[in-house]
Amino acid sequence: xxxxxxxxxxxxxxxxxxxxxxxxxxxxxxxxxxxxxxxxxxxxxxxxxxxxxxxxxxxxxxxxxxxxxxxxxxxxxxxxxxxxxxxxxxxxxxxxxxxxxxxxxxxxxxxxxxxxxxxxxxxxxxxxxxxxxxxxxxxxxxxxxxxxxxxxxxxxxxxxxxxxxxxxxxxxxxxxxxxxxxxxxxxxxxxxxxxxxxxxxxxxxxxxxxxxxxxxxxxxxxxxxx
Numbered sequence: 001x002x003x004x005x006x007x008x009x010x011x012x013x014x015x016x017x018x019x020x021x022x023x024x025x026x027x028x029x030x031x032x033x034x035x036x037x038x039x040x041x042x043x044x045x046x047x048x049x050x051x052x053x054x055x056x057x058x059x060x061x062x063x064x065x066x067x068x069x070x071x072x073x074x075x076x077x078x079x080x081x082x083x084x085x086x087x088x089x090x091x092x093x094x095x096x097x098x099x100x101x102x103x104x105x106x107x108x109x110x111x112x113x114x115x116x117x118x119x120x121x122x123x124x125x126x127x128x129x130x131x132x133x134x135x136x137x138x139x140x141x142x143x144x145x146x147x148x149x150x151x152x153x154x155x156x157x158x159x160x161x162x163x164x165x166x167x168x169x170x171x172x173x174x175x176x177x178x179x180x181x182x183x184x185x186x187x188x189x190x191x192x193x194x195x196x197x198x199x200x201x202x203x204x205x206x207x208x209x210x211x212x213x214x215x216x217x218x219x220x221x222x223x224x225x226x
Contacts, residue, residue, distance in 0.1 A: 004184045005047055011125030012052060012185045018128055019054040028057030031085075031194035032182070033110065034174055035129035036118075038167040038198070045121060049177040050169075050198060053129040061133050063221045067111060070226065072132070074114040075206035077225075078199035079151050079213035081164060082108040083175060084139055085193045091183025095172030098179065101189075104139035107149075107215040108196045109223055111135075111206060134196060137221040143171075144217035149200050154209045164200035164215075171197050 023029060036042070037050025061067060069075040086103025093101070112130040116123070124130070151159040161167075168174055174197050179189045189195065206225055214220040 002048055004181060007121045008047065008049070008051065008125075008181065009185060011122040012181060014122060014126040015053060015128060016185060016187055018126060022054070022056050027059070030055040030057045030060055030134070031196075032178060032189065033129065033131060033134075033196045034168070034178060034198040036124070037169060037174065047121075049181060050174060051121070051125055051129055052178050052181050053125070053131050055131070055134055055194060055196070059131065059133050061135055061223070063135050063137060063223070065135065066224045066226060067133060068226050069111070069113075069206055072113040072115070075225070076112050076114060076203040077151075077206040077211055078110040078112065078203050079149050079159075079201055079215075080108040080110055080196045080199055081143070081147075081168070081171065081215070081218070082106045082136055083171065083195045083197060085189060085191055085195065087191050089175060089179045089189040091180045093176045093179050095170060095176050098175035099172040101175070104141055105143040105218060106139045107137040107213055107218050107221050109135040109211070109213050109221050110196055110199070111223070112203070135221050135223055136194065137215075137219040140218060147218060148216055150214045151201060151204065152212045152214065153207065159201040159204060161201050167200055167202070168198035174198065
């Protein structure tokens, strides 16, 4: 992978400063998130890797929770695979080494609020890539293969994929890229971190209703939006 894009370096520094402020307020470290890593997003930004944001425990809600989104500007829902790290992962790791650092896997839902047009990469990173909440399913020691996803709203399927890595990229490469980005900016992926690896389907407008992200053998997670 090429040297870190200066826009990503500068924006990631702003993201990490926002993380420091959140942790100082007692938010609690949970992990990290990949964003804008789909092929179309990479082409639009002219970048070679996903952006990296942060997760905090105060933004985690339990599966089945009710989340009020009526005052959000543009709520969206993403179905994702979460990697639960059992070992530190430093810059320069190979995709194979990245996968070996994972101790468990789960399905996840991320809720985001696209509160301004995503034209300025630095501002997107400073806003933590629009992140608002994360929900995590039960953790399994192995990632089932093959793996497919179905996203349903009020019992009706609204999106599905039989190839979850088509949009995210191969997950070992995603994790290795994130480790490289953070390492170049003075941070790190460490044991205990939860990493959500990007939406496996196009982000969905988060209308009111009961949403389920079902990843078959990997499990399911659900949230009711109001």
